[in-house]
Amino acid sequence: SAVISQKPSRDICQRGTSLTIQCQVDSQVTMMFWYRQQPGQSLTLIATANQGSEATYESGFVIDKFPISRPNLTFSTLTVSNMSPEDSSIYLCSVVGGNQPQHFGDGTRLSIL
Amino acid sequence: QKEVEQNSGPLSVPEGAIASLNCTYSDRVSQSFFWYRQYSGKSPELIMSIYSNGDKEDGRFTAQLNKASQYVSLLIRDSQPSDSATYLCAVKTGGNEKLTFGTGTRLTIIP
Numbered sequence: 001s002a003v004i005s006q007k008p009s010r011d012i013c014q015r016g017t018s019l020t021i022q023c024q025v026d027s028q029v030t031m032m033f034w035y036r037q038q039p040g041q042s043l044t045l046i047a048t049a050n051q052g053s054e055a056t057y058e059s060g061f062v063i064d065k066f067p068i069s070r071p072n073l074t075f076s077t078l079t080v081s082n083m084s085p086e087d088s089s090i091y092l093c094s095v096v097g098g099n100q101p102q103h104f105g106d107g108t109r110l111s112i113l
Numbered sequence: 114q115k116e117v118e119q120n121s122g123p124l125s126v127p128e129g130a131i132a133s134l135n136c137t138y139s140d141r142v143s144q145s146f147f148w149y150r151q152y153s154g155k156s157p158e159l160i161m162s163i164y165s166n167g168d169k170e171d172g173r174f175t176a177q178l179n180k181a182s183q184y185v186s187l188l189i190r191d192s193q194p195s196d197s198a199t200y201l202c203a204v205k206t207g208g209n210e211k212l213t214f215g216t217g218t219r220l221t222i223i224p
Contacts, residue, residue: 031210042201043157043214092156096210101147102203104156 002027006093006105013083013112020079021091021108028073029097034066037090037107046091049076083112116140117204119215128224132189136202136215139183145205146178146185147212150198157201161187192222 003026013019023032032049047055047068055068070076080087093105118137126132134148145164149157163169163176163185175188185204189196202215 033211042216045211045213048209048211090156101145101159101162102210102212103159107156 001100001103002029002095002097004093004095004103004105006108008108009106010109011111013110015084015112017083018079018081019083019110020077021093023076023078023093023105025074025095025097027098029095031096031102032070032076033094033096033102034068034076034078035092035094035104037092039089043092046078049078080110083110085112088112116213117202117215119200119202119218121216122219123221124218125221125223126192128192128194128222130192132192132196132220132222134187134189134200134202134218134220136185136187137183138185138202138204138213140204140206141180141183143180143183143204143206146176147203147205148174148176148187149201149203149214151201151217152198189220194222194224196220197222 005024007022034046035043037043045058046061047057049055049068049070051070065081067079088111091108094102096102116139148161150160151157161176163178166178169176173190177186199217199219201217203212205212
């Protein structure tokens with residue numbers, strides 16, 4: 001299956017700032033997704049990253065807060081904007097491609113002070 | 114109503130015994146079902162997928178699917194301490210590859 005590299009692996013940020021998380025895959029994939037996992041919780045889908053067009057957001061998530069780019073079939077970014085302590089979570093990139101089920105990168109552990 | 118439900122646990126099982134994890138889903142048109150294992154501080158790792166009614170075995174793991182009852186389970190035979198983790202059930206409905214996750218069951222294998 002495709003190897004997913006997610007950066008940064010963790011960060012501590014000040015409230016009101018923004019952070020961009022990168023997801024790089026070693027092969028072209030059909031679908032890329034971004035999830036959030038809040039402490040002690042399960043995974044919640046933020047959006048589907050669409051190649052060359054605007055992401056498709058799930059209910060409760062908006063582009064102004066979580067802008068997403070996917071310029072090609074192997075790379076995507078998620079920005080967490082104007083961060084507050086409630087944004088402290090693990091953010092996960094996942095991919096589908098090559099007849100393989102969805103699998104995940106190592107995640108970004110984000111803490112907001 | 115939650116779309117995918119799991120008993121959150123914790124579920125404690127003696128080493129060497131069979132661990133049984135259960136998951137129910139609400140959408141009858143769901144087509145594909147997955148079990149992910151997540152160790153503390155790590156990302157989810159796919160361990161089993163099942164698409165048709167019946168059992169699917171892979172080593173010590175067996176996934177069972179009953180679409181009529183909207184029920185999917187994971188059995189872990191000869192449980193090992195390394196099996197201690199949170200197990201997430203995920204369901205795919207439709208052709209868009211999106212998954213809905215349950216809340217996860219925390220499993221502890223007792224040596």
